[in-house]
Amino acid sequence: MKLNHLDSNENPFGPSALAVAAMQKVLAEGNRYPDNDSDDLRDKLAQIHQLEPEQIIISNGLTDLLSVIARTCLSPGQNAITSERSFVAYPTAAASARAQLIQVPTLQNGYDLQAIAKTVNRDTRVIFLANPNNPTGTLVTAEETDWLLNHIPESVLLVIDEAYYEFAQDFASKKKVSYSHSFELVRERRNVIVLRTFSKVHGLAGVRVGYGYCSTGLVARLNVQRSIYAVSRVAQAAAVGALQDGGHIQRTVENNSAEAPRIEKALSSAGYKIVPTWANFIFCDLEKDARPIREKLKTEQIRVRALDAWGIPTALRFTVGTPEQNTQLLDAFLDAART
Ligand SMILES: Cc1ncc(COP(=O)(O)O)c(C=O)c1O
Known part of the structure; x- marks a missing residue:
């Protein structure tokens, strides 16, 4: 069986046939290093999301980007905050910066935003928000995200992890709930980074590619911590192919x-x-x-x-x-x- x-x-259903074809096409170029800036993929994403390419960082999956964010924004003695019962890579990310991760108890299996806002102290630099949350599947609405942003210091970076964006957006539109207006938050220059991955709806978990969008200044700082050639030629091609397969x-x-x-x-x-x-x-x-x-x-x-x-x-x-x-x-x- x-x-x-x-x-x-x-x-x-696996990866899209267009992603598979795109990967096959570049296999014979495996002797050549990838484009370190993933320009083709960033241009496509910028076009789709109406952002500047310089606002996008491509990563070897989100798990890796979470650690890049942590190493950029956290130092020993500082802390990040998330919820209990949330994504397992947040503790690893905080540990990679030798910073503390505070995990706030859940409210009805989801993020307790009021308790998180109260937990912020002078050493807090980052909040990780999985939206929807893994493993409990709960959602934070656009209004609730705004509430959180308005109740934390501007110096705290809100990491809005939208790994399951397409599924959540579908449920939200059917239930008439406002799920995410993360692009607006980036355009309004709020201190946020929004994360998306090709591992879920695009079926490329084994290929490893994800991205974040935020201010150009934060992208520049994250690039310092990013490994050179972290995103393979195959991964970049797969992602470009997947984006074409609506x-x-x-x-x-x-x-x-x-x-x-x-x-x-x-x-x-x-x-x-x-x-x-x-x-x-x-x-x-x-x-x-x-x-x-x-x-x-x-x-x-x-x-x-x-x-x-x-x-x-x-x-x-x-x-x-x-x-x-x-x-x-x-x-x-x-x-x-x-x-
Ligand atoms: C909330 C959340 N963020 C990020 C990821 C990791 O995605 P990636 O495969 O891009 O590392 C997952 C994977 O399960 C997840 O559940």
Whole structure:
């Protein structure tokens, strides 16, 4: 039986055919170094987002960019703030700058912005905001982000991590919620950097490419900490190809939009506590040790994420897969959880 990968919030349809073709095309140029400035990709992104290319930094995935941000903005003795139950790379990023990371308790499984604003002290330089949050799938609205920005000192950089932007935007427009106006914040010269990745909707997690947009001044400072040639020729080509494939993005988002509610409904009807998702994964608290169920699913070739590393050993996170993968998951999970 084929392994059903529902543990890392990847795209179940794989990369776009245009991205694959673009990668194949540059393989024979593998002897040549990549463009250190990723000019082609930055120009395309600048065009799409109506920004200056100098406002964009391309990285070897967001995980790497988070550490570049931390090393640029944090020093020993200073701190960054995030939420508990948030993205696992924030502690690693802060540690790479030998700075402290303060993790504020969640409010209804999401970011408690008032508590975060109160936690800011004179040594705070950065706030990491995963929006939507991984692993709980919660959202911070545009108004709530504005509220936070208006209640923290201007010297604190707000890192708005929109790794799941396309999924969140889709849910938000259907639910008539204002999700993100991050471009406006950058244009208004607020102290923010907005992060996007090709790992999720574009299906390029294994290729490693992401980007941030912010002020040109911050891009220049981040460039000092960035490794030379960090983004391979293959990754740059893949990203440019992926941006041209609107059909692949739409298919992925539409699948998520139909399948996430189906999974949520099946789990809720069976009596499990889920947090309604704004992303491509579902957080489910079983209120008992979830690890034996994760192990049982593994024996049936289904991988899901147990959240003991986040301090939540009773919870699982399920990536939304194709309809067939989700049916296989639901059948196996409901069976395993019953026993
Ligand atoms: C909130 C969040 N930010 C960033 C990332 C990392 O993305 P990348 O694959 O670009 O390193 C993830 C990946 O799971 C994520 O959940």
